[in-house]
Amino acid sequence: MPIQVQLDRVLFERRMSLTELADRVGVTIANLSILKTGKARAVRFSTLAALCRELDCQPGDLLTYEPGPSEAPD
Amino acid sequence: MGPVGSVEGRGGAVMMMRALGPGSVSSFLKVILDVVYAALIVGLGAVGLLLIAALVFSFDPGLLRGMTLSAGGASLASRWPAVTGGLLAAGLYIAGVLVIVGCLRRIFATLTAGDPFHPDNVSRLRLIGAMLAALELGRYGVWAVGAWLMPEVAKARPGLSLTAWFSVLVVFVLAEVFREGARLRREAELTI
Numbered sequence: 564m565p566i567q568v569q570l571d572r573v574l575f576e577r578r579m580s581l582t583e584l585a586d587r588v589g590v591t592i593a594n595l596s597i598l599k600t601g602k603a604r605a606v607r608f609s610t611l612a613a614l615c616r617e618l619d620c621q622p623g624d625l626l627t628y629e630p631g632p633s634e635a636p637d
Numbered sequence: 638m639g640p641v642g643s644v645e646g647r648g649g650a651v652m653m654m655r656a657l658g659p660g661s662v663s664s665f666l667k668v669i670l671d672v673v674y675a676a677l678i679v680g681l682g683a684v685g686l687l688l689i690a691a692l693v694f695s696f697d698p699g700l701l702r703g704m705t706l707s708a709g710g711a712s713l714a715s716r717w718p719a720v721t722g723g724l725l726a727a728g729l730y731i732a733g734v735l736v737i738v739g740c741l742r743r744i745f746a747t748l749t750a751g752d753p754f755h756p757d758n759v760s761r762l763r764l765i766g767a768m769l770a771a772l773e774l775g776r777y778g779v780w781a782v783g784a785w786l787m788p789e790v791a792k793a794r795p796g797l798s799l800t801a802w803f804s805v806l807v808v809f810v811l812a813e814v815f816r817e818g819a820r821l822r823r824e825a826e827l828t829i
Contacts, residue, residue, distance in 0.1 A: 592829045595829070597827060597829060598829045602827060603827050603828070603829045604827040604828060605824070605827070605828040605829075606828070606829050607828060607829065610829050611711050613692065
């Protein structure tokens, strides 16, 4: 995936744990881990909005684009 | 996407209740599948026992000396090889249908578990399609062998059953639909 999720970096900057973020956003830790490790295929706008709200950041802080293979294999 | 998704979710939940509740279509189908499965197992067991008996008698017709069995005017004793072959064909047919019903039951189990687009269901549907095709080919095969061994008996030529081949086609198309469904399910799983 050319889109990379920078959740690790933002969490580190905010000194917040994944568990705490999961509690605040209302997403399971398992799903947040999928997002953090880059296995996710898509992010709902509602999830993105909740992440930005709790991390006090913009979507651009969480997501970066790097050219690469476009599609992960099935 | 959110509101639409939630509406679909609610609609899906209502459908699930109607499709899976007591007295619903699926509980009716489940009873049919279970009954057919049990009947097929009993039938396969009966054919198996008869086959063993036929094999024993075909090797040693003297065992039947005390009994008089006749079929179609001719003594059954002279026809043991044909009886054995017929039983073997019937056994294979029942086994094939058993495989199909077994697959259907497993597919149904995934439906009642609320996960009908499980990736395994694709291969199950393909197996059902292949089995239907094999049963139809087997029918031609049995006729051909019968006509070769007993030309005087096997006069009726089996017609090309369009319904059977059409059902094979339907099942394979459904398998492809399920493959796409499984892909969408995986994508939905990985949407956070």
